[in-house]
Amino acid sequence: MKIPPNFKYIRTYTLDEYYEKANQISLPLIISGGTVAVLMLKNRLIRPEAVIDISQIPELNIVKINKDEVFVGANTKLYKLKDVLPNDSASELIVKSASTVGDIAIRSMGSVGGNVCLGDSSNDLPVALTAIDAQAVIGKKDGITYLPIKNFYIKPFKTVLNKGEILLGVNYKMLNGYRTSYKKHFINFLDHYVGIVAAIAKIEENVIKDFKIAIGGEAVGKPVKFDLSEFSNVDEIKIIKERMFDYVNTMHIENNRFGTANYKKKVLYTLISRAIDEVLKL
Amino acid sequence: MKIKLNINGTDYESDVEPRMLLVDFIRDVAGLKGTHVGCETGSCGSCMVLLDGMPVKSCLMLAVQAEGKKIITVEGLSGKNGLNKVQKALSERKALQCGFCAAGFSIIGTWILDNEENVDYQKVKEDIAGVVCRCSGYDQIIKTITEVAKNE
Numbered sequence: 524m525k526i527p528p529n530f531k532y533i534r535t536y537t538l539d540e541y542y543e544k545a546n547q548i549s550l551p552l553i554i555s556g557g558t559v560a561v562l563m564l565k566n567r568l569i570r571p572e573a574v575i576d577i578s579q580i581p582e583l584n585i586v587k588i589n590k591d592e593v594f595v596g597a598n599t600k601l602y603k604l605k606d607v608l609p610n611d612s613a614s615e616l617i618v619k620s621a622s623t624v625g626d627i628a629i630r631s632m633g634s635v636g637g638n639v640c641l642g643d644s645s646n647d648l649p650v651a652l653t654a655i656d657a658q659a660v661i662g663k664k665d666g667i668t669y670l671p672i673k674n675f676y677i678k679p680f681k682t683v684l685n686k687g688e689i690l691l692g693v694n695y696k697m698l699n700g701y702r703t704s705y706k707k708h709f710i711n712f713l714d715h716y717v718g719i720v721a722a723i724a725k726i727e728e729n730v731i732k733d734f735k736i737a738i739g740g741e742a743v744g745k746p747v748k749f750d751l752s753e754f755s756n757v758d759e760i761k762i763i764k765e766r767m768f769d770y771v772n773t774m775h776i777e778n779n780r781f782g783t784a785n786y787k788k789k790v791l792y793t794l795i796s797r798a799i800d801e802v803l804k805l
Numbered sequence: 806m807k808i809k810l811n812i813n814g815t816d817y818e819s820d821v822e823p824r825m826l827l828v829d830f831i832r833d834v835a836g837l838k839g840t841h842v843g844c845e846t847g848s849c850g851s852c853m854v855l856l857d858g859m860p861v862k863s864c865l866m867l868a869v870q871a872e873g874k875k876i877i878t879v880e881g882l883s884g885k886n887g888l889n890k891v892q893k894a895l896s897e898r899k900a901l902q903c904g905f906c907a908a909g910f911s912i913i914g915t916w917i918l919d920n921e922e923n924v925d926y927q928k929v930k931e932d933i934a935g936v937v938c939r940c941s942g943y944d945q946i947i948k949t950i951t952e953v954a955k956n957e
Contacts (some may be wrong), residue, residue, distance in 0.1 A: 525845045532806060532823030532869050556866045562847060564824070565864075573824065576870065602859070626935025628850065631859035632866065790953070 527564035531573035538582055538689070540682025541575065542664040546687040547690045548573045553689070555583070555598045556632035558625075559641055583636065583691060594660065596692040602627060604635070612701030613655040616723055619705040620651035636690050642745075645716040648693075649676070650739035651705060653746040654721040655746070657695035663688045673737075676745035701725045701733070704801035706794040707740065715781055716740045718790045722798040730758050736767065736798065742776050742787035757803045767795045808872045812837065813878045813881030823869050827861075830868035831878055839879040839908050843937075850909035850936030854878050860916050862935070879908035882915055890953050891915050900949045902940040909936035915952040924954035 530552070545551055552571035554560045555578045563569045565787040577583060583598040586607045591767045593609060601621045608614035624630050624638065624647050638660065652672040661668045665686065672693065675682055684690065707719040707768040720741040725732040731754055739746035749770060754763050771791045775783040812835050819834045820954045824850060831840045831854065843849035846847035847865040854863050855877040859873045882889045888896065892907075901907050910933065917924060917932050938946065 524842070527824040527826075527867075529822070529824060532867070534869075534872075554870075556848060557867065558862070561826070561865050561867060565826075565845065575869075578870070625847075626850075627916075627932055628860040628862050628935045629847065629865075631856075632861050674868055803822060 524616040527563040528570045530571050534576045535578050551575050555634040555636050558616040558632045586683050591697045594692050594694050595635050596688045599635045602630040611697035611699050613695050616651045618705040619728050620647040640690050642682050644679045644741050650737050651721045652748045653748045654723050654737035655695050657693045660694050662691040673748050699793045701778050702802040704798040706798050708790045716792050718742050720794040720798045722802045724802040725799045743788045806922045808873050812876045821868050824870045827866040827868045827871050828863035835880050837880050851906050853909040871889045879911050894949045898949045900945040906938045917955050926951050
């Protein structure tokens with residue numbers, strides 16, 4: 524029987540209350556859905572002084588659409604995304620990635636904020652959000668800052684969030700007429716994703732107008748984005764794939780219990796190749 | 806910490822430690838032993854309950870997080886007429902063997918019946934992915950839930 528260590532539990536109802544409490548506590552653990560956090564507590568991987576529950580803060584529970592910009596509050600549950608996001612290509616990629624998180628009982632608890640803030644390289648949303656150039660909306664006592672998601676991570680399980688700060692949500696521009704692809708490779712018994720690839724491309728009359736790929740997963744660590752818009756012809760698939768394979772070859776990928784570097788590179792090649800085929804093949 | 810939960814229509818008020826898991830509250834405070842503790846990592850789904858109508862794994866949730874929520878456990882699925890449609894079908898078609906996972910499959914099957922549209926084998930297969938059966942295999946379970954849903 525796994526029992527978490529002792530901690531104080533603080534439920535906050537407003538952002539001001541959160542800022543006050545978070546600054547008072549030396550080692551807080553912030554939870555919204557709490558699925559991964561509770562698992563880490565049960566395994567005693569973390570021993571926070573207090574758990575701060577932010578699920579009741581109304582500002583974090585909203586999805587706002589303003590002209591071509593979308594704000595998704597950090598508390599938005601992953602299963603709800605397909606119903607609350609607009610019908611554009613960027614949202615489609617987010618929904619595709621969110622729908623692959625765990626199972627329905629995990630997605631019904633898991634939140635956008637949790638998936639983004641944990642910093643686990645296996646998490647899905649960071650890769651999709653990196654591909655669409657989304658921004659993290661960070662709240663602190665004296666204001667709000669916006670930061671590209673690709674700059675949000677320092678290393679696995681470490682984000683730029685400082686004590687007393689909070690991820691209010693993510694912001695992105697709606698994209699229309701794009702093709703999207705989301706691929707990942709799971710090692711079941713290690714409960715980890717070796718590679719994750721999100722691709723988004725706009726093609727008009729066989730001409731590539733815009734093309735971005737983000738890759739993540741355990742092999743990569745924090746998500747990395749590649750802009751492939753320099754290629755203009757969809758017939759250049761072979762060259763595009765070779766360019767991506769070259770990128771992967773130059774990356775520092777470790778041999779560890781998740782596999783050899785060679786194996787992980789081959790997984791990435793395969794996922795990238797499939798994603799490119801899906802968005803570029805007419 | 807005092808919390809109040811509604812489980813299967815009954816209010817339970819108790820002073821609990823913040824670290825108490827929802828599954829332990831259900832089993833030890835409310836005394837409803839139908840919700841099982843299996844893997845304790847959120848993989849097996851034998852602790853699955855409906856929380857405000859959505860399936861959740863009660864081993865991955867603190868009891869204090871469920872404050873004020875409505876919970877349905879496997880005991881709450883059956884009504885005056887006994888087992889509900891999913892439970893009855895799982896039993897009649899011998900879809901389960903040892904029964905340890907029965908709570909999870911009954912909960913998720915009932916949720917599928919109430920919430921999913923155009924249910925087919927593939928959809929049920931995806932939806933039940935969070936519940937693990939280690940003896941009978943999944944084919945008969947998926948077929949049973951699919952058939953019940955199609956006959957709705």
